[in-house]
Amino acid sequence: MKKTIKLQDLDCANCAAKIESAIAKLDGVDSIRVSFLSQRMVLEARDDGFEEVLAAAKKVAKKIGPDLVFLN
Amino acid sequence: MLSHMTRKEKTLLHRILGGLLLFALALFFRHFPLEAAFSHSLSLILLVIAYLLVGADILWRAVRTIASGQVFDENFLMSVATIGAFILGESPEGTAVMLFYQIGELFQSLAVSKSRRSIAALMDIRPDYANLVRDGQVLQVDPEEVSVGQQIVIRPGERVPLDGVVEEGISTLDTSALTGESAPRDVGPGESVISGCINQTGLLTVRVVREFGESTVSKILELVETAADKKSRSEAFITRFARYYTPAVVIGAVLLAVLPPWLLGQAFSVWVERALIFLVISCPCALVVSVPLSFFGGIGGASKAGILVKGGNYLEALAHMETVVFDKTGTLTKGVFSVGEVWSKTMERQELLHLAAYAEAHSSHPIAKSIQMAYGKPLDPGLIGSVEELPGRGVRAVIEGKTVLAGNRRLMEGLALPAQLPVGTLVHLAVDGVYAGYLLIGDVLKEDAHRAIDRLKAEGIRTTVMLTGDEDAVGRQVAEELGMDRVYTRLLPQDKVERVEALLREKSPKGVLAFVGDGINDAPVLARADLGIAMGGLGSDAAIEAADVVIMTDEPSKLAVAMGISRRTLRIARQNVTFALGVKAVVLLLGALGYASMWMAVFADVGVTVLAILNAIRALNVTSLLEDTPPRG
Numbered sequence: 001m002k003k004t005i006k007l008q009d010l011d012c013a014n015c016a017a018k019i020e021s022a023i024a025k026l027d028g029v030d031s032i033r034v035s036f037l038s039q040r041m042v043l044e045a046r047d048d049g050f051e052e053v054l055a056a057a058k059k060v061a062k063k064i065g066p067d068l069v070f071l072n
Numbered sequence: 073m074l075s076h077m078t079r080k081e082k083t084l085l086h087r088i089l090g091g092l093l094l095f096a097l098a099l100f101f102r103h104f105p106l107e108a109a110f111s112h113s114l115s116l117i118l119l120v121i122a123y124l125l126v127g128a129d130i131l132w133r134a135v136r137t138i139a140s141g142q143v144f145d146e147n148f149l150m151s152v153a154t155i156g157a158f159i160l161g162e163s164p165e166g167t168a169v170m171l172f173y174q175i176g177e178l179f180q181s182l183a184v185s186k187s188r189r190s191i192a193a194l195m196d197i198r199p200d201y202a203n204l205v206r207d208g209q210v211l212q213v214d215p216e217e218v219s220v221g222q223q224i225v226i227r228p229g230e231r232v233p234l235d236g237v238v239e240e241g242i243s244t245l246d247t248s249a250l251t252g253e254s255a256p257r258d259v260g261p262g263e264s265v266i267s268g269c270i271n272q273t274g275l276l277t278v279r280v281v282r283e284f285g286e287s288t289v290s291k292i293l294e295l296v297e298t299a300a301d302k303k304s305r306s307e308a309f310i311t312r313f314a315r316y317y318t319p320a321v322v323i324g325a326v327l328l329a330v331l332p333p334w335l336l337g338q339a340f341s342v343w344v345e346r347a348l349i350f351l352v353i354s355c356p357c358a359l360v361v362s363v364p365l366s367f368f369g370g371i372g373g374a375s376k377a378g379i380l381v382k383g384g385n386y387l388e389a390l391a392h393m394e395t396v397v398f399d400k401t402g403t404l405t406k407g408v409f410s411v412g413e414v415w416s417k418t419m420e421r422q423e424l425l426h427l428a429a430y431a432e433a434h435s436s437h438p439i440a441k442s443i444q445m446a447y448g449k450p451l452d453p454g455l456i457g458s459v460e461e462l463p464g465r466g467v468r469a470v471i472e473g474k475t476v477l478a479g480n481r482r483l484m485e486g487l488a489l490p491a492q493l494p495v496g497t498l499v500h501l502a503v504d505g506v507y508a509g510y511l512l513i514g515d516v517l518k519e520d521a522h523r524a525i526d527r528l529k530a531e532g533i534r535t536t537v538m539l540t541g542d543e544d545a546v547g548r549q550v551a552e553e554l555g556m557d558r559v560y561t562r563l564l565p566q567d568k569v570e571r572v573e574a575l576l577r578e579k580s581p582k583g584v585l586a587f588v589g590d591g592i593n594d595a596p597v598l599a600r601a602d603l604g605i606a607m608g609g610l611g612s613d614a615a616i617e618a619a620d621v622v623i624m625t626d627e628p629s630k631l632a633v634a635m636g637i638s639r640r641t642l643r644i645a646r647q648n649v650t651f652a653l654g655v656k657a658v659v660l661l662l663g664a665l666g667y668a669s670m671w672m673a674v675f676a677d678v679g680v681t682v683l684a685i686l687n688a689i690r691a692l693n694v695t696s697l698l699e700d701t702p703p704r705g
Contacts, residue, residue: 009080011181013360014146017311037184037368038300044111063140066133 002044003054006071008038010039015065028053076189077182084178087125091171094122099116099164119163127154127170144318145356152237153351155382157670160341160348165670171353176678180241182360183685187365190692191296191372196248197268197289199233205277215284226276232269235287236278238262243274250292251378251624268292291616295380297567299371300364302383307643316354321660325350328664342666349663352673353656362684368639369691378624379634380608386620389603390638394583395575396533396631399568399597400540400550402590403607404524404628409438411446413494416501424509428501429468431478434459437460439499439513446511466499477502495545517550520629525554534583537575539568568597576602588628594618605631641691648684655680 010016016036023032023043031044040060045053061068077085098118101111124131127150134151143146150173157166202215205223215233218224224230225237232245244256247269256272259265265278268289284290303311329347333340365369367384374381381387413529414421429447432440433456444451445554457470466479477483477500484500487507497513518524522554525536538559540547547561560571576585587594598604606619607626618624659676662668 012146013364014314014355014357016344017314017360017627019140020311021315033301033365035148035300037188037364038297039188040301042298042301064137064142066136 001043001047002052003050005041005043005054005058007039007041008069008071009067010034010036010065011067012036012065019061019063022064023057026053026056026060029057032057076185078185081178081181081185084174084181087245088171088174088178091122091126091167091174094118094125095164095167098122098167102164116163119167120158123154123158123163123167124171124292126167126174127151130170130174135557144322145570146318149318149351149354153348153670156344156348156351160345162345163669169670169674172678173352176357176681177677179340179682180357180685181687184365186362187368187372187692191368191375197231198293199231199267199289202233203227203230215287218280218284220280220283222280224278224280226265226271226278228271228273228275230271232265232271232278234278234280234284234445235264235266235282236280237264238276239279240277241275243276246270246272250288253378253625270627292380295382295616295622296371296375299381299383300368302385303364304367304384304388305559306388306642307364307367307384310359310649314360316623317356318354321350321354324660325354326375342516345670346663346666349668349670349673350660352670353659353663353677355677356656358652358677358681358684359649361681362652362688363645365685365688366641366645366648366691369689370637371511373641373692374634377630377633377637378618379630379637380622380624381634382620382622386603387638387641389584389586390580390621390634391642392584393533393586393603393635395535395537395579395585396528397539397585397587397601398556398628399538399587399589399594400538400542400547401515403588404521404538404550404554405517407438407590408514409442409497409513409515411442411511412496412514413512414446415490415512417490418503418508420505421509424501425511427471427474427476427503427508428478428499428511430456430471431459431467431476431501432499433469435461435467439497442513443499443511474503475505495549497543497546517553518626518628520627521554524628524631525556527629528635529555530634531635535575539563539571541565565593565596568594569600572597572600576600586631588631590626605634644687644691648687652680652684 016034017025018030020034025031026044028049030045030046032041034041043054043057058070098115101115114337120346128409130147131151132615134145137145138148144243151172154166154170157169178612199215202218203214203225204211204213205225206217210225218234224234224236238259238261238570240261242260244258245265245327246256248254249270249634250266250268259276264281265276266288325347328350329344332338332343367387370387371381371384376388381390398404414425416424423445425447426622428443430451432443433451455472457473459469461467461468462479462483465483466477467475479500480498481489481500484502484507487502491501493510494512499511499513501508501510528536535558536556538547538551538556540559540561541563542561544561546698548560551559563571572587579585586603586605587599588605589596590607598606598618604619605621605623608622608624621634655676659668659673663673
């Protein structure tokens, strides 16, 4: 399943890159793309337990960029 | 840039201005002491206040990220560097570094916001409403609520909300937002309109053909939005580089602080100061932002020119094209057949045309249509006795009592054909067993086909190839006229894939093979080529789906423009990387040797950031590349 999450206050391009590589290491993640310029992240993960993977991804993102806000 | 600041940005600006003011005051008190000890303390207090005013959020973020284990975070490193400066007694340096760092951050934020806004403005083609015709009344609804088959009305000045076919009305459409073309397009009953264009002169009643979610405008918006996600090789490289750069510089800083004092027995403070300079330079922010920004700008600029590039990696590939393979029909030619010549020795030309038109009356083949169009008059079905289709050869019909054969050479077996036959697609006719004559059907070249090939060659494309299902003679003639390097004729769709695979084996490892097609049956080839380019036309779905680059105006000459944009973008990105790395290397060296101060370091760093970003924004500007493309129409 693929989901696009819109972001806000993703402040630095470096953070976007760090978040992308951190989420890529998570269990269950097939692919992740974080774009600083279009302020969105696209997560592709297995259908079964997608919500858990998404939650874990969001947690990791928040750890690296505490100011980050998820719009959906 | 300044008028659209967000609240966060405005606050930061105020803090910076306040900080600068306090900083200036502090320096004043330092150099013009009223009473030595007092003014020194006052100066120090002012510096600390300025520092906290400007840097509080950096310090706070540093604390938070350290708590989660992130050591190489720029906030943390910047905090260490500035606090270190204060500890060493260099308060003005510490404050200055924080001030300039924040100025750099603000600038970066403004530039990125501006780029995003520019792209959004380019893409402001989203229609807000549709005028739905229901039970004789016109209601204003959300375009998403309209279903296929319903009727909508588009008034002059309004944006076309959905893809459809005109039922009533004549008007002109402004397609510039989608295609970059300034010349308006005339439309009338029976013609299709696509969403996103602006209706100019007349009132149009349109029957909806696609739902909003599937409409051209939705697809284009989605394409451009997601294009920034697909990173080019340059962007991937920069990201990887940045990951190693920061730890390397920090470790260098630590070594610099510890080793020389220990080995050379010199004072700690001198070397620690130099180490702090390293920390100031440790953030590769300029690089990490400017490269994606250049590509973002390049993709946006290309959209403005009517070229949709689906990813940074494809934009990059455009610059490295070595072999370009063109499908003939629909790509280099208009795909519209027309009767060029009518020849007969046994009867009047008009009579031959008359018989041909009647014989082909029941066929929907484009060639048949062109004959009917050339004939021009409505057909009386009463004159047609019987029609028999002979697959692969043509048709046999009884027209006005005469047996007419219309088709290719094979159908004329046994009959005497003229010795001299023109090159092209010929429809031969035989009446009651006697050869009657032929019609020459031609597929017209697009106006810019010559220019397309010439410009590509000028840009350095090594090999231009044409693929066609046409007969040898026709194919070669067209290829020669255009000046193409190679041509392969009589190809069935699957042959085209094989041919492209053979060409792929021939090219050099770094060269890119591009295939340009009109998409209807080219999807497999578009996918197989390194770079698939489709003539987007008026919503040819298969093309938009399978291709990597879509040329909205169906002009093959736009390919050269795309190449120009791509090369420019890569050049800008390369300039930024070399410049930023170069300056950083110099400052690191000078810093290690003791010839640089923290002032210089942060100044250089912020200066590089600002310049790199300004340069990256240049990528959005496409007008100079379009100058020699004359307007159509």
